[in-house]
Amino acid sequence: MLKKSLAAIPALAFALAATVGVYAQAPAGQPPAGGQGAAGRGNQPPPAPMEIKQVKPGLYMVTGMGGNSTVRVGNQGIILVDTKNLGDQFYNDLIAKIKTVSDQPIKHVFVTHVHQDHSGNIGKFTAAGVEVIAHEGLKKNLETGGPKGTGYESAAGKPAPPSTTYSKDKKITLGNIKAEAYNFGPGHTGGDTFVLFPDLRVIALGDHFVAAQPNSDYPMGGSVLNWSKSLTEILKLDFELQRRAAMSACQRHEQACSELLSFGRFDFATNELHRSLAVHR
Numbered sequence: 001m002l003k004k005s006l007a008a009i010p011a012l013a014f015a016l017a018a019t020v021g022v023y024a025q026a027p028a029g030q031p032p033a034g035g036q037g038a039a040g041r042g043n044q045p046p047p048a049p050m051e052i053k054q055v056k057p058g059l060y061m062v063t064g065m066g067g068n069s070t071v072r073v074g075n076q077g078i079i080l081v082d083t084k085n086l087g088d089q090f091y092n093d094l095i096a097k098i099k100t101v102s103d104q105p106i107k108h109v110f111v112t113h114v115h116q117d118h119s120g121n122i123g124k125f126t127a128a129g130v131e132v133i134a135h136e137g138l139k140k141n142l143e144t145g146g147p148k149g150t151g152y153e154s155a156a157g158k159p160a161p162p163s164t165t166y167s168k169d170k171k172i173t174l175g176n177i178k179a180e181a182y183n184f185g186p187g188h189t190g191g192d193t194f195v196l197f198p199d200l201r202v203i204a205l206g207d208h209f210v211a212a213q214p215n216s217d218y219p220m221g222g223s224v225l226n227w228s229k230s231l232t233e234i235l236k237l238d239f240e241l242q243r244r245a246a247m248s249a250c251q252r253h254e255q256a257c258s259e260l261l262s263f264g265r266f267d268f269a270t271n272e273l274h275r276s277l278a279v280h281r
Ligand SMILES: [Zn+2]
Pocket: 028, 029, 030, 035, 113, 115, 188, 207
């Protein structure tokens, strides 16, 4: 369904420009009230249904109904990044989509940050015995984040805490696949995780880099000052372009387009990234 023209670079540039505009008004998963994701967007059109797309052999992305989830399939199980909007229907749909590409069990889940469109179904995975890994700042956000210091809570409810937390980095090997999680201090929130799949050279950045401008949730510990420092560290990691997947999704809808920037830096993103860094240095 996404096999439309991959040659329309001007169209891509236009779509990206449009996306930047959209996100300047309404950052994904982060309305002013504190990150209720798509559920909090007022009278915008209904969100797109979930779809699973191959980014590279052995790595898929599930779009729709929350931040994009990354699915890394190995010979002894699956490593997943992000859990979709909070709720049984979203969890069940995510699992169903993953089962269309692999029968392997999900063994580890990384959660990029506290907003419920990424963290929503932590509790479903921990209840199923899956290790859910997040930065220690995410757990702190759940406990004491927000304007009142009473902890993160969305309109859909409060996400459950992760089963494992880390401070600087966390590396996982599962059969023939690897994942490396990093935190470089506050950025989008005070508990961001970036997940690198080193053998495929693909990185999932959550909402840390959704467009050219900073996207920081200050009550949850985000920092525009450290955002550029964090990006500098991210750029030292070894990941590559994901032009094809990005273009496909950009032509479909803006939400996926913007969040696909998280799957690698292609030319536009890289240029904007460096421009941003130059400004903030
Ligand atoms: Zn977010």
